[in-house]
Every structure is written in C-alpha cells, then in structure tokens.
Amino acid sequence: xxxxxxxxxxxxxGPAGLAAAIELKKRGVKSVRVIERERFAxxxxxxxxxxxxxxxxxxxxxxxxxxxxxxxxxxxTAGVQISTLSTATEWVxxxxxxxxxxxxxxxxxxxxxxLATGARERARAARAVPGKRPAGIYTTxxxxxxxxxxxxxxxxxxxxxxxxxxxxSAVMTLKHAGVKTVAMLTDKNKHESVGLIRFAxxxxxxxxxxxxxxxxxVLGDKRVTGVRIRRGAVENVIACDTIVFTGNWIPDNELVRxxxxxxxxxxxxPVVNATGQISGTSIYAIGNLVLPIKAADQCAVDxxxxxxxxxxxxx
Amino acid sequence: MSNKTYDVAIxxxxxxxxxxxxxxxxxxxxxxxxDANADVGDGTSKANTAILxxxxxxxxxxxxxxxxxxxxxxxxxYAREVGIAxxxxxxLLVAWxxxxxxxxxxxxxxxxxxxxxxxxxxxxxxxxxxxxHLGVGALGALHVPGEWIIDPWTPIVAFAxxxxxxxxxxxxxxxxxxxxxxxxxxxxxxxxxxxxxYVINAAGLYSDEIDGVFGIKDFTVVARRGExxxxxxxxxxxISHIILPVPSSMGKGVLVSPTVFGxxxxxxxxxxxxxxxxxxxxxDGLKFLxxxxxxxxxxxLDEEITAIYAGLRASTEHSDFQIHSHPDNxxxxxxxxxxxxxxxxxxxxxxxxxxxxxxxxLGATKALPHVSMPNLGEAFTRPYQDxxxxxxxxxxxxxxxxxxxxxxxxxxxxxDSAIPPTTLGGLGRRTRAGLGRCQGFYCHSELRxxxxxx
Numbered sequence: 001x002x003x004x005x006x007x008x009x010x011x012x013x014g015p016a017g018l019a020a021a022i023e024l025k026k027r028g029v030k031s032v033r034v035i036e037r038e039r040f041a042x043x044x045x046x047x048x049x050x051x052x053x054x055x056x057x058x059x060x061x062x063x064x065x066x067x068x069x070x071x072x073x074x075x076x077t078a079g080v081q082i083s084t085l086s087t088a089t090e091w092v093x094x095x096x097x098x099x100x101x102x103x104x105x106x107x108x109x110x111x112x113x114x115l116a117t118g119a120r121e122r123a124r125a126a127r128a129v130p131g132k133r134p135a136g137i138y139t140t141x142x143x144x145x146x147x148x149x150x151x152x153x154x155x156x157x158x159x160x161x162x163x164x165x166x167x168x169s170a171v172m173t174l175k176h177a178g179v180k181t182v183a184m185l186t187d188k189n190k191h192e193s194v195g196l197i198r199f200a201x202x203x204x205x206x207x208x209x210x211x212x213x214x215x216x217x218v219l220g221d222k223r224v225t226g227v228r229i230r231r232g233a234v235e236n237v238i239a240c241d242t243i244v245f246t247g248n249w250i251p252d253n254e255l256v257r258x259x260x261x262x263x264x265x266x267x268x269x270p271v272v273n274a275t276g277q278i279s280g281t282s283i284y285a286i287g288n289l290v291l292p293i294k295a296a297d298q299c300a301v302d303x304x305x306x307x308x309x310x311x312x313x314x315x
Numbered sequence: 316m317s318n319k320t321y322d323v324a325i326x327x328x329x330x331x332x333x334x335x336x337x338x339x340x341x342x343x344x345x346x347x348x349x350d351a352n353a354d355v356g357d358g359t360s361k362a363n364t365a366i367l368x369x370x371x372x373x374x375x376x377x378x379x380x381x382x383x384x385x386x387x388x389x390x391x392x393y394a395r396e397v398g399i400a401x402x403x404x405x406x407l408l409v410a411w412x413x414x415x416x417x418x419x420x421x422x423x424x425x426x427x428x429x430x431x432x433x434x435x436x437x438x439x440x441x442x443x444x445x446x447x448h449l450g451v452g453a454l455g456a457l458h459v460p461g462e463w464i465i466d467p468w469t470p471i472v473a474f475a476x477x478x479x480x481x482x483x484x485x486x487x488x489x490x491x492x493x494x495x496x497x498x499x500x501x502x503x504x505x506x507x508x509x510x511x512x513y514v515i516n517a518a519g520l521y522s523d524e525i526d527g528v529f530g531i532k533d534f535t536v537v538a539r540r541g542e543x544x545x546x547x548x549x550x551x552x553x554i555s556h557i558i559l560p561v562p563s564s565m566g567k568g569v570l571v572s573p574t575v576f577g578x579x580x581x582x583x584x585x586x587x588x589x590x591x592x593x594x595x596x597x598x599d600g601l602k603f604l605x606x607x608x609x610x611x612x613x614x615x616l617d618e619e620i621t622a623i624y625a626g627l628r629a630s631t632e633h634s635d636f637q638i639h640s641h642p643d644n645x646x647x648x649x650x651x652x653x654x655x656x657x658x659x660x661x662x663x664x665x666x667x668x669x670x671x672x673x674x675x676x677l678g679a680t681k682a683l684p685h686v687s688m689p690n691l692g693e694a695f696t697r698p699y700q701d702x703x704x705x706x707x708x709x710x711x712x713x714x715x716x717x718x719x720x721x722x723x724x725x726x727x728x729x730x731d732s733a734i735p736p737t738t739l740g741g742l743g744r745r746t747r748a749g750l751g752r753c754q755g756f757y758c759h760s761e762l763r764x765x766x767x768x769x
Contacts, residue, residue, distance in 0.1 A: 100700070104705050105702050146763065
C-alpha cells in the first residue's frame with residue numbers, strides 16, 4: 001500500500017476546502033493536499049449554474065461553475081495538490097486516513113486534517129414521505145447534475161418541496177430543463193429565502209408558494225403522477241411528473257462518526273471549539289459540514305480563518 | 316416467438332422461478348423462464364426481509380417446514396460457493412411481557428419438533444449483555460443462533476445467470492394471458508405464443524390468476540403489504556442480532572435486523588390489500604413502525620432513514636405452501652411467503668421430483684456453469700478495498716456511489732453481465748449503487764447516463 005506524508009490533508013474540494021488549502025499555502029505551509037471524491041474539484045457550485053456566487057470572497061457576481069473554476073485555478077497556482085476521484089474511506093488513527101482512487105489504495109499521514117465534506121439535502125426517504133417509488137423524484141443536487149452535467153430528460157410539471165434559498169435555485173434549474181414549476185410547498189409559515197428572490201422568481205416563473213403544507217403521499221407507479229398534500233385537515237392532489245425535494249440539509253458527517261467524534265444532536269455536525277478544532281485532536285472541520293447551510297462564499301471566508309489557526313498551530 | 320416447443324416453461328422469474336430454472340438446467344431440457352417484468356426478481360421477491368431461516372418456528376410437519384429446513388442448508392452452501400453475502404448473526408426472540416416470556420419454552424419445543432435443536436432461553440441480563448441498545452422492558456429471550464442474514468437479491472440473479480448460461484431462454488417483459496391445452500400447452504403471452512410440454516406456475520402474487528387461466532381454483536392470493544424502514548449504515552453498531560418478536564396470532568410481527576449491506580431494517584407491517592400493485596408505503600404504516608421501533612431500539616429512531624420499501628407478500632387462505640401437480644402437465648408453486656428465499660432451492664428440488672413423477676424424462680445430467688457473483692456484503696472485501704482488483708482495473712478504484720462505495724467497475728460489470736439490469740433499481744440490487752443514504756444526490760445522474768447508454 002502506498003504511504004504518503006503531508007503537512008495538511010484537506011478532505012473535500014469544495015469552496016471551503018479549497019479556500020482553506022490556498023490560505024495554508026499563503027501562510028507558508030509546505031505540503032497541502034486536497035482530496036476530492038468527484039471527478040472535478042469545486043463542490044456543489046460546479047453544478048449550480050445561476051449567478052450569485054463570489055460576493056464575499058472575490059467581490060464579484062459569478063455563476064456557480066465560474067466560481068468553482070476560480071477556486072480550483074487559485075489552488076493550483078498556490079501550489080495545492082488536488083487529487084480527484086479520491087475517497088477517504090477509513091481512519092487508521094487520528095492522523096492517518098485511508099484513501100481509495102483509481103490509482104489504488106493509499107494511506108496518508110498528516111500533521112493536521114481538515115474535514116470539508118459539506119452537506120447534502122435529505123432525500124425523500126430521509127423525510128419519510130409515504131407512497132410508491134416511481135421515477136421522477138429528485139433533490140436539487142441530483143436535478144442539477146442531471147440537467148447541467150448530463151443533459152438528461154427531466155419532465156414537464158414539477159412540484160418543489162421546501163422554500164429555502166436552494167429551492168429557488170431548483171426552480172431555475174427546472175426552467176432550464178424545460179419543466180414548469182407548478183407549486184412550491186413548505187411546512188413552514190413562510191419561505192426561508194431572501195424576500196426579493198421569492199418575489200421576483202414567483203412572478204417570473206409564475207408558481208404558487210403554498211405554506212404550512214406537507215406532502216403526505218407520492219403518487220404514480222412507473223412515473224410520478226402527482227403528490228397528495230395536507231394543509232391543516234384539508235387534503236389536495238397536485239398533478240405533476242417531477243418532484244424535487246430541496247434543502248433540509250444534513251452534514252456529510254460519515255468520517256466524523258466513523259472516527260468516533262462527538263456530533264451535535266440537532267445539526268448532526270461535529271462538535272468543534274472556537275477555532276474549528278475537534279478538541280484533543282489535530283482534526284478540524286469547516287464549511288457546511290459545520291452547521292449547514294451557509295452560502296459558498298461565506299463557507300470560504302470562514303474556512304480561511306480556521307486555516308490561519310491551523311497554520312499557527314503547525315509552526 | 317419461435318416455433319420451438321420447450322420441455323418446460325416457468326412462469327415467474329422471482330426467487331422461486333429462477334431457482335427452478337437453475338435446477339432443471341442441470342439436465343438435457345429446453346427451458347423458458349418467462350416474466351412480465353423487465354428484470355428478474357422484480358415482483359414480490361425484491362422486498363424480502365433477507366433472513367436465512369432455520370425453520371424453527373414453522374408449523375411442524377408442514378411442507379414449508381421441510382422445505383425451509385432443507386433450503387437453509389442448500390442456500391447457505393450455495394452462498395459460499397458463488398459468493399453471496401451471509402452473516403451468522405443469530406436471532407433473539409425477545410419477550411416483552413410475562414405472557415410472551417411464558418411462551419418461550421413452547422417455542423423452544425416447537426423448534427425441536429422442526430428439527431432445530433440449538434435454541435436456548437436466556438435471561439434479561441443476558442439479553443442486555445448481548446444487545447445493550449435494546450429498549451427497556453425485555454424480560455428474556457429465545458436465542459436462535461442459526462438464524463442468519465443474507466443478501467436477498469444476489470441469489471435470484473445468480474440462479475438466473477446459471478440457468479441462462481446453461482441454455483435457458485430468459486424471456487422478460489412478457490405476461491402470460493391465456494393457454495391452449497393439447498399435446499403440449501401453448502401459452503398465449505403479450506409477446507406471442509410459447510409452446511411447452513410442462514408448465515410451472517411460479518407467478519407469486521399472480522399465481523392464482525395463472526391457475527385461473529388453467530381452470531384451477533385452489534387458493535386466492537391476497538397481497539399482504541409489508542412496509543420496511545431501512546436506517547443509515549452509521550446505525551449498524553446499535554444492534555448485532557436479528558431481534559424478533561415472540562409470535563402471536565397477529566403474525567410474526569415487527570423485527571429489527573441488521574442487513575448484510577450494513578444497515579438496520581425495521582419492519583414489516585402486515586396489511587392485506589385488494590390491489591396487487593399497491594406497493595407504496597403509507598402514513599399509518601410508517602407511524603406504526605416508528606412506535607414499534609421506539610420500544611425495541613429507541614436510539615435507532617435518532618438515525619437517518621436511508622430507504623423505505625413496501626413489499627407485497629403472496630399470502631393465501633392456507634397456512635402452508637401451495638405446491639400442486641395438476642393434469643395437463645401443469646404444476647402450481649404458490650402461497651410462497653417470506654420463507655421462499657430460504658426455501659427456494661429446496662422448492663426447486665421438490666418441483667423437479669413432481670415433474671419426474673408426472674412423466675418428464677430429465678435426460679443426461681450436466682454440470683452447471685460456474686458463476687461467481689459480486690459479494691455486496693459489508694463484512695466482506697469490496698472492490699474499493701481490494702488493491703489487487705484496482706491494480707488489475709482502475710475502474711474498481713473509482714467510487715461512483717459514495718454512500719455505498721460502489722465503483723464504476725462494478726457498475727460496468729453489472730451492465731455487461733448475462734442478466735443485466737434495465738432500471739436504476741435493478742442496477743442498485745446488483746451493485747448497491749444509488750441505494751445509499753443520499754438516494755442519488757451525487758450519483759443518480761451518472762448512473763442513469765450509464766444505464767441509458769446501454
């Protein structure tokens with residue numbers, strides 16, 4: 001088995017992980033390696049094609065892919081080593097981790113390990129929505145990848161579940177895929193995005209925001225035919241062929257749990273001190289792994305602060 | 316369809332139909348294995364509770380008791396031979412009331428009557444020593460060390476693969492709609508006529524309807540829905556045995572069991588339905604499971620749910636398997652319930668005996684082609700952990716489904732196999748890809764692309 005030593009190993013090549021790696025190099029840390037399990041580094045912005053990225057860090061108004069690309073370029077320029085298609089599979093101990101990639105299995109030893117594994121949206125099962133299991137059910141993540149990265153056929157009429165920031169991003173992706181959003185549902189009293197976004201998109205795409213409403217059944221055999229919804233005691237059926245479950249984020253905390261580290265019981269994030277460190281270890285956590293969900297540029301800005309502490313602790 | 320007359324046509328390519336096809340494929344027979352669905356194992360077989368049963372709690376003397384006991388050994392050995400994941404966990408039938416506790420000796424005696432002698436009654440303290448995360452109130456348990464867990468899907472694909480490689484025609488997307496009896500039977504199907512001297516009905520939920528086509532009415536199949544919740548792999552350390560309830564008149568009740576894939580499963584519910592296609596989960600069913608789970612292993616409910624399934628068991632008004640030889644060289648294999656997975660290979664042997672008794676000449680015996688299945692069990696080495704496999708082919712080092720750590724190499728192997736998947740569900744059953752906690756947040760689009768390209 002291949003064995004490698006680095007000063008800092010960053011697990012996860014999204015905005016937080018890349019921003020931290022760049023900062024570490026700037027602070028004179030010699031070897032910084034980022035491992036990313038996808039084919040390309042850049043994280044979720046890579047498949048989020050609408051503008052709105054980069055205000056807090058690049059002071060620019062960028063699309064997701066352009067923003068991701070800027071971070072990858074900056075990391076390479078700074079001398080960060082990025083390994084894609086590389087998955088951290090298990091801890092050997094608190095400073096060693098096993099990694100699988102097409103090149104084989106490698107054990108990486110690091111003086112500090114930064115976890116930047118991000119968050120995912122809870123899928124339909126995790127929300128325990130009853131009904132059948134027809135085709136046509138997505139999260140924003142799988143919808144965006146199907147639409148922008150693979151150009152697959154989606155459907156014609158969609159119901160978007162959730163009214164968070166990302167939910168409006170799903171509406172824009174649906175539009176791009178030629179799918180009409182017929183309704184956006186939330187069990188909350190109101191949407192959780194920026195008022196202006198909700199207002200503008202609601203008018204632009206002409207969908208109805210239905211509040212205080214839960215999805216109680218997915219309808220359809222081979223293909224989604226609709227959703228049964230409930231508001232108070234009143235039930236209704238909305239016909240659609242596509243359902244997108246948006247938001248309701250959970251950190252990708254598998255490595256944290258497999259390492260036996262403490263998890264916050266509500267957010268399911270690793271318990272870290274003020275400097276982002278899991279106490280008693282040289283392991284840090286940044287980005288949306290910690291208390292999701294924040295904007296990409298906010299994750300990057302916060303990650304830099306943690307990276308500075310890591311650099312200080314190493315020297 | 317061809318003008319060929321098959322020796323045997325098997326209607327239904329679930330675990331029973333494929334096992335029969337494999338058993339007959341050892342002989343010099345021409346065989347058609349027909350299914351209405353686009354994949355093997357896509358009916359009632361696909362939502363099994365995945366337990367390798369000893370048969371300790373069967374009705375003593377029943378056909379089911381005999382075939383489960385025999386099938387246990389056959390499937391256990393077959394699993395070792397072709398590489399199907401099995402874990403030797405053992406079961407605890409936990410008594411939560413004095414009445415249930417008083418029933419344990421009776422269950423132990425019944426196990427002996429079924430030929431199973433290794434069960435022991437253990438104290439509450441022993442129960443908690445074995446299962447510290449169990450809810451409060453356990454009074455004791457019957458420990459059945461021989462009850463194991465198994466991958467419920469790979470046996471079906473393995474049986475079908477061996478049968479196909481030995482010459483069986485696997486005819487999918489083809490529903491049987493009628494029959495013309497004569498010298499031989501001509502099955503009318505949605506894909507044209509299929510002629511066969513002998514016909515075996517292994518149509519699961521639809522076995523009564525196929526009987527109807529042959530003018531027979533021995534039983535009625537009622538679809539009994541069983542809803543299952545599958546919890547995140549990170550919960551696997553909570554439970555280390557199959558936790559069974561003490562049976563009551565209400566059926567076997569709800570169990571909590573680890574799966575060979577590394578999850579914990581909670582279920583099933585039991586609800587008789589009029590509609591044989593209603594395989595959806597229900598609000599009431601999920602609420603019921605949460606209540607049960609809360610009592611059996613409360614910490615489980617703090618874990619994320621990875622999947623919710625609803626399976627339909629083919630229950631009949633009879634308590635035993637309904638395996639009958641009829642005139643016109645026709646055999647019904649119906650009323651097979653969740654024990655059908657364990658019993659499958661013994662059912663196949665039994666059906667072969669019935670065919671011979673009915674005058675079928677088996678001809679020369681040949682060795683079945685060897686198959687080696689991808690072992691999907693968490694307790695076994697998967698390709699992503701296998702340096703040699705990755706060195707041989709780098710695609711085994713490219714993890715495509717992160718939650719289940721399924722690699723591109725495994726997905727391509729499945730797509731290139733003798734019985735390839737045609738749906739994302741079928742691909743998942745063969746590789747685990749897409750069946751994990753994110754349910755495709757990351758890999759859905761890539762898997763779909765690979766499948767559609769095929």
